Amino acid sequence: MTGTLVVIGQGYVGLPMALRAAEGGFKVYGLDTNAKTVEALNSGLSHIDDVSDDELRRGLKNGFEASGDPAVIGLADVVLVCVPTPLAEEGGPDLEAVRMAAGTIGDYITPKTLAILESTTYPGTTEEVFAPLVSKGGLTVGEDIFIAFSPERIDPGNEKYGVRNTPKVVGGMTEACTIQAVQFYTHFVDTVVPAKGAKEAEMSKLIENTFRHVNIALVNEMLRFSHELDIDLWNAIDCAETKPFGFMAFRPGPGVGGHCIPVDPSYLSHRVKARLGYSFRMVELAEEINTAAPLYVADRVRELLNERERSVKGAKILLLGVTYKANISDMRESPADPLAKRLIGWGADVSYHDPHVPQWQPHRAGVSLTSVEDPDQAASVADLTILLQLHSTYNLPALASRAKCMLDTRGVSQNDGRVAKL
Numbered sequence: 001m002t003g004t005l006v007v008i009g010q011g012y013v014g015l016p017m018a019l020r021a022a023e024g025g026f027k028v029y030g031l032d033t034n035a036k037t038v039e040a041l042n043s044g045l046s047h048i049d050d051v052s053d054d055e056l057r058r059g060l061k062n063g064f065e066a067s068g069d070p071a072v073i074g075l076a077d078v079v080l081v082c083v084p085t086p087l088a089e090e091g092g093p094d095l096e097a098v099r100m101a102a103g104t105i106g107d108y109i110t111p112k113t114l115a116i117l118e119s120t121t122y123p124g125t126t127e128e129v130f131a132p133l134v135s136k137g138g139l140t141v142g143e144d145i146f147i148a149f150s151p152e153r154i155d156p157g158n159e160k161y162g163v164r165n166t167p168k169v170v171g172g173m174t175e176a177c178t179i180q181a182v183q184f185y186t187h188f189v190d191t192v193v194p195a196k197g198a199k200e201a202e203m204s205k206l207i208e209n210t211f212r213h214v215n216i217a218l219v220n221e222m223l224r225f226s227h228e229l230d231i232d233l234w235n236a237i238d239c240a241e242t243k244p245f246g247f248m249a250f251r252p253g254p255g256v257g258g259h260c261i262p263v264d265p266s267y268l269s270h271r272v273k274a275r276l277g278y279s280f281r282m283v284e285l286a287e288e289i290n291t292a293a294p295l296y297v298a299d300r301v302r303e304l305l306n307e308r309e310r311s312v313k314g315a316k317i318l319l320l321g322v323t324y325k326a327n328i329s330d331m332r333e334s335p336a337d338p339l340a341k342r343l344i345g346w347g348a349d350v351s352y353h354d355p356h357v358p359q360w361q362p363h364r365a366g367v368s369l370t371s372v373e374d375p376d377q378a379a380s381v382a383d384l385t386i387l388l389q390l391h392s393t394y395n396l397p398a399l400a401s402r403a404k405c406m407l408d409t410r411g412v413s414q415n416d417g418r419v420a421k422l
């Protein structure tokens with residue numbers, strides 16, 4: 001046994017981390033405030049796409065146990081915090097769950113414990129928000145207890161990279177904290193990368209996601225004028241990608257979603273504005289462009305129907321794949337929501353198919369929808385079918401051959417009389 005670990009927050013990030021650590025020899029308590037989650041996990045039922053029930057049951061045999069009792073923190077050598085950090089109404093990070101978790105750690109922590117924040121947040125959170133609550137009992141950081149930040153890099157649905165083989169960046173509040181945190185992760189992660197400090201580790205996560213956000217915005221903006229200029233941007237990107245150096249391909253689509261890309265860069269721009277009084281213009285522009293992407297899809301729908309002498313009002317429109325990325329069930333910040341809201345607002349008769357989402361209430365659209373059973377059949381009766389996510393269960397040639405008219409937002413089809421790329 002390597003020691004006792006408590007992982008606070010048993011969601012997309014916390015559960016895979018807890019199971020991997022149990023595999024690496026730790027006794028692991030998965031602490032969660034949601035009693036139903038705790039009960040389901042202890043009975044071997046996983047609520048996370050990337051964790052099968054079999055894997056969870058193996059974890060339970062390996063020493064993993066879900067718990068709702070914060071007193072387990074008193075048993076821990078290490079505590080990891082993987083709680084949500086959503087955006088607050090005014091656009092800044094909502095750190096309520098981080099504060100709650102840190103306060104709870106402070107209530108139960110014992111000397112020599114290592115506490116690591118993994119939730120994505122703005123640089124400075126570990127030192128300014130997390131540490132004061134964890135050490136509120138008067139323990140000195142770097143001597144009595146150790147505190148670090150290590151950004152979570154989980155990529156839902158990625159079959160190649162998981163907790164073990166994705167390098168882990170770690171930055172402690174003091175050198176001793178970094179050393180302790182590096183030693184901890186080395187037990188079950190192949191490569192651990194020490195950062196200069198907690199702020200640099202926090203910033204590294206935001207650079208990664210801001211980089212994606214800005215580059216996706218670049219191609220999403222280029223898509224609009226490429227369409228007007230009759231240039232196939234997907235083909236141009238495929239060609240550019242043949243350059244063996246200095247280029248990384250990003251492809252346009254219906255908009256960005258998920259918990260990271262549309263959200264994390266805002267933490268940074270909010271911090272820059274609040275602290276320094278000026279804007280992080282690249283992020284603001286990327287946000288503007290990527291937020292408008294689903295509405296551009298709606299404009300293309302209107303254009304395609306117009307070419308067929310149809311109005312959006314009354315048209316049967318089928319959406320295929322409404323999750324934020326392919327082959328997962330996560331709907332957070334999915335661009336399908338604003339698209340459906342816009343089309344329904346224009347009077348379209350919207351239906352959808354998604355093998356991962358049986359029921360769907362598009363955000364603020366005032367309707368409750370059930371996934372159609374047969375996407376090929378539904379495409380044959382819809383006036384327009386929109387491919388949003390190319391789930392692996394979709395047979396694109398079959399769908400394209402049945403659809404009356406199809407808008408492919410992923411650029412994977414060939415343009416013909418009935419199929420149009422975005």
Ligand SMILES: NC(=O)c1ccc[n+]([C@@H]2O[C@H](COP(=O)([O-])OP(=O)(O)OC[C@H]3O[C@@H](n4cnc5c(N)ncnc54)[C@H](O)[C@@H]3O)[C@@H](O)[C@H]2O)c1
Nearest residue numbers: 009010011012013032033034082083085097100119120152
């Ligand atoms: N999902 C991803 O792909 C991903 C990737 C990288 C980073 N992150 C970051 O990791 C963090 C966690 O995200 P997630 O997707 O795992 O969230 P999630 O919503 O899937 O899970 C969070 C869990 O924490 C629990 N929880 C909330 N407050 C708690 C508290 N005070 N004490 C104990 N449990 C509590 C919830 O009940 C839930 O089970 C976020 O900061 C997110 O930005 C997520």
